Amino acid sequence: MDRIPILQMGRCLLVTIQVDMQDQTALRLQDDLSTAIEKTGASGVLIDISALEIVDSFIGRMLSNISAIASVLDAITVVVGMQPAVAITLVELGLSLAGVRTALNVERGMSLLQLSLAEERHGDARNDDISSPGEPSTAA
């Protein structure tokens, strides 16, 4: 059974999907990733799907599930490198992956992630300023 590696880079997790995903692989990735986010306390997840040529509705839903799970665990997800054919397929399937950030390649995805994290930190800082000092911070 293929297992998709999850790499840690600072506060981010990097997932590169280099094989055509099967349902089992996707389910396993979902499991592994949520465990990894919990364990490392990562605040950003970057999923590179540039090698993914074929998607079906299940894999499409998996992608949006993974990002929803990540956001529940307070991590931002960026999906990068989607192929045109994959994008068209997902649109035709009616999956618009709302709430998932996207970027053209890993480099831009990384900078988008850094930007979003920085914004979030600023936002948190401002919120902290407004809230009373005794209130617990949302950051893990």
Place this chain on the structure above:
Amino acid sequence: MKTENTAIDNVLTRLKEQILSDWMNDVGQIGDHQEAEALLAALHDAIRADADAEKIDDPALDKARNVLRGLSQTRAAQGSTAGETSQFILAVKKPLFAGLQAQLLATDPQRLMAAIWMISTLVDSLAQWTVTAYQRSREDVISRQQQELLELSTPVVKLWEGVLAVPMIGTLDSGRTQMVMESLLQRIVETGSELAIIDITGVPTVDTLVAQHLLKTVTAIRLMGADCIISGIRPQIAQTIVHLGIDLQGITTKATLADALSLALKKGGYVVTRPSK
């Protein structure tokens, strides 16, 4: 050979020149001597081979069909109508019947009837086949033009580093949208552009279906990791969109391509200045 076919063969052999000239006189302008001669020869061969007039795909009619195919193609290219083409073919009957009548009326009226029936059926089915072939070649022309129009009307142009634009011209149907989507997404990957502008100045009407196609394209672009601006929305179209209750929320829209480009430059961090004189 069937007896009526022998009679026809006889007439065709003896009176070939006579029939040809009568035929040409009858049809006048729309006739062509060479075509007529080839067709008559093919008809003669078919009669000799006892062709089955009811079955147009009879191998004995191969030659006749080849002649007619060429004829319908040249006539379609010259722009003459299907009616003229079939009229030309059907006009061969009269001189043929005249020849047969002269030969058989007094001696063997029964055979005359059979021969006329044979010729009539054969020429009719050939004429019908020609009209079909003519129509098919016209349809080929139309579909080729459609294809060319499709390819011509959806160019993806690079406006600036990282900015692509598609000026859409003509009605948007699902085929066109699919083509635009594919070529645009492909160019986004090739050039690494982060912004695409879809200009709909040339789109005459926007209904719910067109809007849905546009939304699909925008979503696909977003999924790829690029941004999209729709520009060139004319006042009437803006009104239609609102009246139809189409939701374009979350999509950046601009009135003109110039506005879209200036927004694109701003997003890219460019500043346009004019050096003071």
